[in-house]
Amino acid sequence: MAAGSLQGRKQQTNEHFTRADELMWAALDLFAERDFASVTIKDIAHAIGVNTALIYYYFESKEDLFRATVENAVVRALDNYKTLREKHDDPVDLINDWFYNNLQLSDPIRKLVKIMLDYSSSRINFPSVDCLIKQFYDEECSILSDSIRRGIAAGTFKPADADRLALFVSTHLDGIMAAAMIRPQFDLSAAIADLRDLLWQHLGVSESTNPRTAGSDHLRSPGTGI
Amino acid sequence: MAAGSLQGRKQQTNEHFTRADELMWAALDLFAERDFASVTIKDIAHAIGVNTALIYYYFESKEDLFRATVENAVVRALDNYKTLREKHDDPVDLINDWFYNNLQLSDPIRKLVKIMLDYSSSRINFPSVDCLIKQFYDEECSILSDSIRRGIAAGTFKPADADRLALFVSTHLDGIMAAAMIRPQFDLSAAIADLRDLLWQHLGVSESTNPRTAGSDHLRSPGTGI
DNA sequence: GTCTATATGCAGATAGAC
DNA sequence: GTCTATCTGCATATAGAC
Numbered sequence: 090m091a092a093g094s095l096q097g098r099k100q101q102t103n104e105h106f107t108r109a110d111e112l113m114w115a116a117l118d119l120f121a122e123r124d125f126a127s128v129t130i131k132d133i134a135h136a137i138g139v140n141t142a143l144i145y146y147y148f149e150s151k152e153d154l155f156r157a158t159v160e161n162a163v164v165r166a167l168d169n170y171k172t173l174r175e176k177h178d179d180p181v182d183l184i185n186d187w188f189y190n191n192l193q194l195s196d197p198i199r200k201l202v203k204i205m206l207d208y209s210s211s212r213i214n215f216p217s218v219d220c221l222i223k224q225f226y227d228e229e230c231s232i233l234s235d236s237i238r239r240g241i242a243a244g245t246f247k248p249a250d251a252d253r254l255a256l257f258v259s260t261h262l263d264g265i266m267a268a269a270m271i272r273p274q275f276d277l278s279a280a281i282a283d284l285r286d287l288l289w290q291h292l293g294v295s296e297s298t299n300p301r302t303a304g305s306d307h308l309r310s311p312g313t314g315i
Numbered sequence: 316m317a318a319g320s321l322q323g324r325k326q327q328t329n330e331h332f333t334r335a336d337e338l339m340w341a342a343l344d345l346f347a348e349r350d351f352a353s354v355t356i357k358d359i360a361h362a363i364g365v366n367t368a369l370i371y372y373y374f375e376s377k378e379d380l381f382r383a384t385v386e387n388a389v390v391r392a393l394d395n396y397k398t399l400r401e402k403h404d405d406p407v408d409l410i411n412d413w414f415y416n417n418l419q420l421s422d423p424i425r426k427l428v429k430i431m432l433d434y435s436s437s438r439i440n441f442p443s444v445d446c447l448i449k450q451f452y453d454e455e456c457s458i459l460s461d462s463i464r465r466g467i468a469a470g471t472f473k474p475a476d477a478d479r480l481a482l483f484v485s486t487h488l489d490g491i492m493a494a495a496m497i498r499p500q501f502d503l504s505a506a507i508a509d510l511r512d513l514l515w516q517h518l519g520v521s522e523s524t525n526p527r528t529a530g531s532d533h534l535r536s537p538g539t540g541i
Numbered sequence: 542g543t544c545t546a547t548a549t550g551c552a553g554a555t556a557g558a559c
Numbered sequence: 560g561t562c563t564a565t566c567t568g569c570a571t572a573t574a575g576a577c
Contacts, residue, residue, distance in 0.1 A: 108542080122436060126352035129570060140544055145572065202493070203436060209497045210429060211349060219499070226498055257509055263497070264490020267428070271435045271489070272452055273445070283483055334560080355552060366562055371554065373560095 109147045109157075111137050116158040121200035124207045125155055156215045159208055162201050163221040169194070170228050180236035181245065181294060187232055188285040191262060195269070195277055202266040229262075230255040240292065247293035258288055335373045335383075337363050342384040347426035350433045351381055382441045385434055388427050389447040395420070396454050406462035407471065407520065413458055414511040417488060421495070421503055428492040455488075456481040466518065473519035484514055 106114075115136040119128045130151055134141040148154040173190055177183035191198060205222055233255035240246035265280045289295075332340075341362040345354045356377055360367040374380040399416055403409035417424060431448055459481035466472035491506045515521075 123438070124350045124352060124433065124436065126350060127437065130572090131570075141571085142545085142573080143543060146542070151571070202497070203432075205497050206429075206432065206493065207350065210347075211353065222497065223499065253509060256506075257513070260490040260494045260506060261487045262490065263493040264486040264488065267432065267489040267493045268486045271428070271431050271448065273449065280482075280486060283479060287483070356554090357552075367553085368555080368563085369561060377553065 108139075108143070110161075112144060112147060112154065113158045113161050116154055117162055117200060117204065120155065120158060120207065121203045125211055125213070130154075152213055155208075155213065156218060159204055159215075159218050160221060162197075162204060163218070163225050166198070166201055166225055167221070167228060170225075170232060174232060180240040180243075183236050184233065184288070185285070188281055192278055192281050195266075195281075199266045199269055202263060203270060226259065229259050233258055237292065240294075245294065247291075249292060254288070254291070258284060334365075334369070336387075338370060338373060338380065339384045339387050342380055343388055343426060343430065346381065346384060346433065347429045351437055351439070356380075378439060381434075381439065382444060385430055385441075385444050386447060388423075388430060389444070389451050392424070392427055392451055393447070393454060396451075396458060400458060406466040406469075409462050410459065410514070411511070414507055418504055418507050421492075421507075425492045425495055428489060429496060452485065455485050459484055463518065466520075471520065473517075475518060480514070480517070484510060 112133060116128075116133050119132055119136065130141050130144050133154070134144055144151075144154060148157060169190070173186060174183070177186060208218060208222075230252070234251040237246060237249065237251040237254055241248055241251065261284050262281075265277060265284070268275045268280070269277045338359060342354070342359050345358055345362060356367050356370050359380070360370055370377075370380060374383060395416070399412060400409070403412060434444060434448075456478070460477040463472060463475065463477040463480055467474055467477065487510050488507075491503060491510070494501045494506070495503045
């Protein structure tokens with residue numbers, strides 16, 4: 090088994106990055122900016138200043154490095170969501186922090202979406218990656234829908250179909266990441282703010298309850314309180 | 316100049332596809348399902364049963380074929396939008412038909428979004444393609460925002476920031492296409508219906524005005540008329 | 542662990558026959 | 560217009576020295 094395998098590798102000591110980690114970081118950047126086929130192992134090795142042959146010491150093949158890189162990125166994203174969940178009791182706070190998180194980490198999240206897109210539309214197929222991607226989106230929707238359900242149960246939010254609304258928000262976030270890649274001068278932070286405001290409006294949570302959104306009701310005309 | 320160039324090629328006779336057209340169609344399919352680097356000219360030539368050398372009779376290079384393919388796809392999409400616009404006077408009808416159009420043509424539109432994503436995140440760069448992609452998104456947003464403005468002016472819609480709302484819908488559509496690529500079993504038609512219903516709700520247009528959306532108010536809980 | 546050197550194969554592209 | 564044959568270069572991957 091290759092040293093880069095998520096299952097087989099000994100737990101990293103957390104104090105310093107291993108070479109395999111360095112390679113996966115460099116690979117993530119390159120795979121995200123371009124795509125699997127056009128990134129060469131020479132590019133990846135040179136990005137951290139080592140010889141191409143070294144990659145084959147840590148990984149079985151280019152595909153194996155790709156698999157490990159995607160797994161690594163998704164696992165990190167899932168860890169991040171877990172931390173987020175444990176940090177909040179209040180559904181409004183959790184949802185607001187989820188939006189804030191997506192704004193602050195928009196760059197790595199965009200990379201993650203890009204690499205998942207490339208993976209999906211390639212003939213490369215790893216059950217472990219399929220499973221992690223599903224987990225990622227399930228967790229994202231779950232954070233949102235659980236919070237929405239709790240807010241509705243507490244009477245803070247207006248009634249709504251929590252699952253569908255969560256999927257809507259999650260899908261829109263994908264759209265924001267895609268638009269940020271395709272469209273020149275797309276304003277990602279404004280788009281996230283618009284999505285957040287729309288959700289609160291839909292759930293009947295006023296802006297005054299939530300200082301972070303104050304004065305950013307973009308989708309509604311100014312001066313009309315409808 | 317290559318025969319495949321949009322500017323230089325003589326107008327096609329519209330009655331039968333030229334070889335160049337056949338090649339671009341095959342290339343669109345392949346580039347959309349995979350990506351530029353992993354699709355070989357052998358794949359493209361074999362897809363229509365000709366020899367690889369023939370590609371270089373019609374196009375200067377693989378990149379030139381890619382450019383022509385993207386240009387061709389975007390021009391077709393723009394033509395489609397133009398037809399859509401000319402077909403409707405009523406803003407509600409136009410917006411509804413825009414949604415219907417996106418549902419009916421979801422497959423080619425998904426391919427277009429995929430190929431634009433690949434183009435954007437490749438180091439290949441053609442001013443003509445940049446310009447067409449910008450035109451495409453401008454036209455999409457313009458169809459929506461113009462209709463919204465007219466509806467508001469007529470008093471049919473509630474007041475809203477037409478440009479931002481149009482961008483929101485357009486961005487969400489990108490998200491739907493991305494989600495359809497990444498997520499297994501994503502329900503594209505339900506997602507389009509949800510987006511449409513949300514827009515009408517936001518603009519205060521009741522479902523009864525519009526037979527096509529009746530009974531599909533997914534984002535709101537059943538039984539609650541809020 | 543990290544390197545040099547190299548084998549192998551294939552993709553993009555051209556020349557030229559028909 | 561379409562093909563056969565071939566050149567060229569590069570990318571993945573391996574063997575083996577240090």
